[in-house]
Amino acid sequence: MIVKELEAQQHSDPLRRAGHDAERQMAHYLKRAFGEDSGIHVLNDLRLQRGEEIAQIDHLVIHRCGVILIESKSVTAQIGINERGEWARYWKGQARGMPSPILQARRQGQLLHALLNDHTEQLLGKIFLGKLQKGFGTMHVDVLVAISDSGVIRGGKHVPAEVLKADQVPERVRELVQYYARANSVFSLNFKDSGYEATPAEVMGIASFLRARHTPAEAASAPAAPPTPAPRAQAASAVPASVRTSQERQAQARPQPEVACRACGSANLSVQYGKYGYYLKCADCGGNTPAKPVCAACGQPARLSKSGAEFTATCPGGHRWAYWTNPA
Incomplete structure (x- = not known):
């Protein structure tokens, strides 16, 4: 496995x-x-x-x-x-x-x-x-x-x-x-x-x-990423729209990541927002685990955005995928 x-x-x-x-x-x-x-x-x-x-x-x-x-x-x-x-x-x-x-x-x-x-x-x-x-x-x-x-x-x-x-x-x-x-x-x-x-x-x-x-080396050493400047956004838009749309559809079809509580190993988690950003809260032991998504396509650490109970990850390379859905 x-x-x-x-x-x-x-x-x-x-x-x-x-x-x-x-x-x-x-x-x-x-x-x-x-x-x-x-x-x-x-x-x-x-x-x-x-x-x-x-x-x-x-x-x-x-x-x-x-x-x-x-x-x-x-x-x-x-x-x-x-x-x-x-x-x-x-x-x-x-x-x-x-x-x-x-x-x-x-x-x-x-x-x-x-x-x-x-x-x-x-x-x-x-x-x-x-x-x-x-x-x-x-x-x-x-x-x-x-x-x-x-x-x-x-x-x-x-x-x-x-x-x-x-x-x-x-x-x-x-x-x-x-x-x-x-x-x-x-x-x-x-x-x-x-x-x-x-x-x-x-x-x-x-x-x-x-x-x-597991902590990727880039995520462990890099400070919080500042907002993406306009030139980089323009560079990302240079990719043909059909290619970006296809990548996003594939990313959205991915299953939720295999994450678990670092204290007890439970997968009974929900994404919460705290002083240092998003983290995963364990409903079984009450422990906290950092939410650090990493892009499977380019290996770069991603940032989370929230829409209701759903959380989406976006990396600097322009890839997006469904990261987590909090239980109702």
């Missing part, structure tokens, strides 16, 4: 554009493999914050026994890994060192684990007659590095098992999920890899919680 699609992005920088292409390739493989699998939840391009720390996760797979972080790497030629675990890119026969994406993904996994621990009581139920709180302490956090299909991996026996070509990643994900499921079976003697196992409802709640905690 795809909980969060990869957000569309436009980059003028060739390196960033290549990186996004690698993520798009990996997102495609994950969707083809798990798009209809209700037991596996996939979030692409997930940006999480805990205190002053930020984790940018290319792809996150959530299953009943843990999570798998997948780091996509764009490689157009070759990469090499030596016996000390040092990474290098090769271009025209020359090697240039690069940070280890395995260590990078592990650091992101540590922040994710800590964030989930902070909200244990909200995300996990209790056992033994409802008296013992379940926890994330033994949750498995695995990392994989996906090398784009066009790249070549050098290093032979020194290449870690976590490093795979992008098309090999889905099968490795299945192997990990099945391995931990067997470890948690009643007949297993593998006590080392057993212990943590969430219910399907808890997995769905964790996925919804993380989806609601």
